[in-house]
Amino acid sequence: MLNSEKIKVFKIELENRRDKIKENLKVTTQEINGLNSNEVKDEADYASISIDRAVDNAILLQQTQELKEIESALNKINENIYGICEMCEEEIDIKRLELKIFAKYCIVCREIIEKEASVSNKRTPLF
Numbered sequence: 781m782l783n784s785e786k787i788k789v790f791k792i793e794l795e796n797r798r799d800k801i802k803e804n805l806k807v808t809t810q811e812i813n814g815l816n817s818n819e820v821k822d823e824a825d826y827a828s829i830s831i832d833r834a835v836d837n838a839i840l841l842q843q844t845q846e847l848k849e850i851e852s853a854l855n856k857i858n859e860n861i862y863g864i865c866e867m868c869e870e871e872i873d874i875k876r877l878e879l880k881i882f883a884k885y886c887i888v889c890r891e892i893i894e895k896e897a898s899v900s901n902k903r904t905p906l907f
């Protein structure tokens with residue numbers, strides 16, 4: 781059962797993660813901007829910079845996504861709907877929230893969504 785004490789703990793955890801990601805994003809963005817302004821000496825340099833940049837961009841994308849999830853979870857805490865499944869409106873199991881703090885769906889709905897996703901991706905199986 782999700783009580784207000786537990787929600788407080790989740791909120792602190794979410795805020796800590798948000799601040800950490802924001803800091804990471806700032807550093808990564810600065811690195812990317814730094815690379816853009818540096819002069820590239822030769823082709824080999826350019827190749828390694830391109831790879832680094834692609835990795836940075838992937839990290840950036842992933843962290844931006846996570847930041848969005850965290851902020852939406854924090855909004856839910858403010859609106860007192862944190863820990864409620866977005867599909868069936870049942871409470872999400874607390875153990876699940878501990879594993880995935882910004883989980884949107886309960887385990888049952890999650891499975892339904894994953895099944896539907898794998899059906900629509902039949903031609904390109906993930907596994």
Ligand SMILES: [Zn+2]
Pocket residue numbers: 865866867868869870885886887888889890
């Ligand atoms: Zn559900």
